[in-house]
Each structure stands twice: as structure tokens, then as C-alpha cells.
Amino acid sequence: MARRAMSRLLVPAAIVGAIIAVALTVSLLPLPDPVKMSVATRLAPPGLAHPLGLDEYGRDVLSRILWGARASLSVAFLAAAVAGVIGTILGLLGGYLRGLVEIVTVRSAEAVLCFPPLLLALLVVTLMGPGAATLIVALSILYAPGYARVAYAQTLAVSALDYVVAQEALGARPGRILLRTILPNVAPPLLVQFSLTVAAAMVLESGLSFLGLGVVPPAPSWGLMIRGARSTMEQAPLLLLWPCLALTGTIVALNVLCDRLRDVLDPRAGTASAGFLGRGIARILPGVVDPATRPALLDVRGLTIEIATSDGSFRPVRDVSLSVAPGETLALVGESGSGKTLTGLAVLGLLPTGIRATKGRILFTGRDGRTRDLACLPEPALRQLRGDEIAMVFQDPGTSLNPVHRVLDQVAETIRAHRPATGPDAVAQAVGLLKEVGLPDPDRRGRSFPFELSGGQRQRAMIASAVANGPRMLIADEPTTALDVTIQAQILDLFARLRGRGSDTGLVFITHNLAVVAEIADRVAVMYAGEIVEEGPVGAVFGEPRHPYTAALIASVPDGREGRLESIAGTVPPPHAELPGCRFAPRCGLAAPECSAEAPPLRDIAPSRASRCLHWRDVA
Secondary structure (H helix, E strand, C coil), X not given: CHHHHXXXXXXXXXXXXXXXXXXXXXXXXXXXXXXXXXXXXXXXXXXXXXXXXXXCCCCEHHHHHHXXXXXXXXXXXXXXXXXXXXXXXXXXXXXXXXXXXXXXXXXXXXXXXXXXXXXXXXXXXXXXXXXXXXXXXXXXXXXXXXXXXXXXXXXXXXXXXXXXXXXXXCCCCHHXXXXXXXXXXXXXXXXXXXXXXXXXXXXHHHHHHHCCCCCCCCCCCHHHHHHHHHCCCCCCCHHHHHHHHHHHHXXXXXXXXXXHHHHHHCHHXXXXXXXXXXXXXXXXXXXXXXXXXXXXXXXXXXXXXXXXXXXXXXXXXEXXXXXXXXXXXXXXXXXXXXXXXXHHHHHHCCCCCCEEEEEEEEEEECCCCCEEECCCCCHHHHHHHECCCEEEECCCHHHHCCCXXXXXXXXXXHHHHHCCCCHHHHHHHHHHHXXXXXXXXXXXXXXXXXXXXXXXXXXXXXXXXXXXXXXXXXXXXXXXXXXXXXXXXXXXXXXXXXXXXXXXXXXXXXXXCHHHHHHHCCEEEEEECCEEEEEEEHHHHHHCCCCHHHHHHHHCCCCCCCCCCCCCCCCXXXXXXXXXXXXXXXXXXXXXXXXXXXXXCCEEEECCEEECCCCHHHCC
């Protein structure tokens, strides 16, 4: 993932780097004097001596373009940086401390937004006189409120989250919380704001220079060049083209660079993988990229699980179909008892005694390119894959780790079960894995028994054991449920890093926490009473749910606003209940007689979208 993300960053970074390098070293280039005039050869066309021709005063256009880059970029970057520092400080303080501080910082800064930008800049220039220094002051005043509003809004959203509350409960000082906890989480949108500010500052600088209120002639500036070319458009139209191309190209390159840099630096984007670009497009334009077009790593088709009891058998999981592409994260969401864990256990062939898969196929593509049906594999063949190419992180590591064996020995045992490693080599690899998953002092703590570790440390050891052999498919069954909020965030970051280590590793993340789904997943499959009721890209499903149960789940999540929480009427039917028609119909506000007549199938309603509802168009 990191290599792919960085490769997408290289082209815009190289372009912007080249522009900045030219602006910084233009004085060293063998160029004509940009202010030296030759009226006798004015408006000369492009030639060998002057590749872009001469302007209305006989000055070399190429030299003025390159020297103008220094003027335009220096003004824009300095103004954006000064505005960014001031605005970010104001927004952080106002959003976190609130009250009077908010009024003094954010609300007073917003007063600047009442003035039209050009008029405000004209006022500052009039008071201080034209020049590059005046432009920097004017643009800093003009754009600082924009940073303040972005930082303020992001700080409000982040400061209410559990990991910030946990820092406060630990007694951390406000300055530390703002710098170490909140600022890193609000930085990505501020980075985008910086790119927009630089672009806007370049345009405004050019506009003011065009009006004669910016860079003072004869110093070269793209705005001054556009102003000068206006009077000679008919005789030499190329004089207008060159500075416009330079201005437009630089702005586009800056915007692309900052967008891609934001994707690399954003920790929530760290869950990206081989589908880095496709997932981003899918969240912005749901349905444009169809994950089904990529080869499936795991393809579950029509899985039905049956439990035999003394009173007969019943099916807690019915006709479940889902797929995971290489490098993709699929979140399996639903209430307790919906069949999520049984589905995950069925994939690995770990269903308890008395529970079996009676229908369906579980197709898995291994490292060798072969596709196997895990539902039909004998236990010895399945054991070779389990823990090697496909692994599972269980919900409670306290019951998954053997309490009478040291953690380090258990991780090493996983390695030796699938790799020809000696005891010392396996232990050394296990120590490296424990270090990679963030276990403090892995050599010493790894020699502890599971009950001597905290819940978060046991979960890290469990994850180390699961990823010890670099599996292609990882199933995580609510790995953060029993942990406090700060450890939950660390475990999610750990999964992101592990996903980045293997760009083709697929992940099925079983959870009931919609906030986790929004942070870590590419696609989501919603389960209710043993059935998949909706599936699609996370952004599309959360933004426009197409099943009443999904919409009710989203509405029941607290969002920090005052008011009564939404709840879902009724109760989940027991697993043994055989209801005709839609199993959610007794609790659904859209239910009609036809909903109870026949069970609706899970059908495609759009590219990459599926719903098990007859009235999916009416879901709000």
C-alpha cells in the first residue's frame, strides 16, 4: 500500500518540485535579464534566441515567466503558511476551549469573511502601499479565517471522541492534547485547505498585480505579464497564453499534490491497499468502480449453516453470499446473534460440534493461484491453509491464547507449524512480530503468560500469531470489543499498518460498531437474523442506505446532537424462528402485505449495491 500510494505521489511531487526548484535557482540559469528592454524588437515571435518570443517592451518572455514564478510562488506560499499557522491556532483553541475563547478567536476571525476578498485586499494595499510584502500581509489576513473555520469544525468533531476524552481523564494538559492528539487528526483537511489557499493566493496576487496594486513593475510577475499582454492580444496572442498556462498548470499541480499527500498522511487512509484509487473514487462516486470486476480472494456463495438440537434443526445463517478482493476490507455488520461470527468460523472450518454448513461454496484463491472450495476440503488440507494463507483474530484473546504457555512460544509455534524454522529462529521471528504489533519490550513481555498481560497486549499477541505467516486472508471477529477506547484506536491503527505490509491481503472485519466500519472498511455487508440484507461501498451504504434495517442502524448511532435517540421497534427474532417473507418485516415501517408473503432475495439494485428489500427505493 505504501509503495503504491507513494508512487501516485511521485508525479505531482516531481512537477511541483521542478517548479519550485526553477523559482529558487532562476538566477543561476543562463537567461536574459528579465527587465532589459529592446523596443526595436518588441513583439518578436518565438525563435532560437527567445523560445517564447519578446513582450511589448522587447523583454524575453521565457525569462520573465521563470522569474515571475519566484514572485508568485513566494507570495502565495508565504501568505498561505502565515495564514495557516494563525488560523489553525485560532480554530484549535476555539473548538477545544469553547465559550469566551471561541468568541475571541473563531467568531472574531469570521468577521473578516464579511468583506469581499478583493475589496479587503485593496484596503490593505491602499493603507500600506503596493509591493510583495504588502501582498503577503493582505493575503494572510484574508485567508486565516478559512483555516480557522476548518480547524474549528474538525476540532469540534474530534474533541468529542473517546480517545480525546480518555486523554483528559488521564490528566493530560490542554496543550498536549491539542498538539499530540487533536492536531494530527485534523491535519489532512488543513493540508487540502493549504493547497486551495496557495491556489487562491496566486490568483489574487495575479489579479492585484494586473490592477497595478501588487508586484511593482518592472519586476516580473505573471499578473503583470497578463496585464501587459492585454493591450497586444490581437498582434501577439501568445503573450497572453504563456503566463496563463504557467498560472493554471502550477495551481493544478499543487492541488493534485496536496490531495495525494493528504491521502498518504491521513491515518484513516492507511487502510488503503491495492484498491487505493478505486476505493477513493467509489466513496466519492458510489457505483463507478465495481469491486466485482477484480478477482475475488474469497467468494462465499449461498452459505447456509444448520444447528442440530434434540427438538430438530434450525438455520442461524441462510443463503449468505459475499466476496473479498485482494487488498480489500469487508466489514460484516449486525447485531449480536445475527450470524456474523458463525459465518467467519465457517470460512476457516472451525464451526463447533453440532453446527455444520449444509449448503453453499466457500471459494478461496491461494498464493499459488489455485481456487479451492473450503467447504469441501478435508481437514488435513484445510489445516495446511489455516494459519498460513487464511487466519482469524478472535474476539476474546483471553480464551484464544493457551494460559499455560508463554506468549512467545505460542507465536513461535504458529510459525513452525507452517515454516521449516528451528526453535531459536522461530522465537527470533516471534519477537520481531510482537515488536511489529506494538507489544512493549517484546522480548521480556513475550515470555509472560497470557494472564500476565493486559487485554490490549493479549490482543496484540493474538494478532501477531494470526499474521505470523503472512496470510492472504485475515478474518477479525470483533477484535476491539472488550478493549477500552484508547486501545481500540491503537488496534485499528495496527490493522491498518498490517494491511499496508501486504498490499494483496484481504480482511473481513466483523463488528457491530458503525464508527469502526467507517474508519477501516472499503465495503460493508449488513446482516440481520442470519441473512445479508444489504451490501455495497461504505460511503454509498452509509450515505444512502437501501434497506430499512441499515437505515435504522445508522439512525440509532449517537451523533453528539441533543435530542432523543432513535431506536428500532420490536426485537430480533430468535435463530430458530422460521418466519415467512422478510425477517425484518415485523419491525419495519415500510412493511406491506407482500413483504410477509415470500422471502425477498438479495438482488443487485445498482453497480456494487445489493439489497434484500422490495421497497428499497423508498428507504430514506
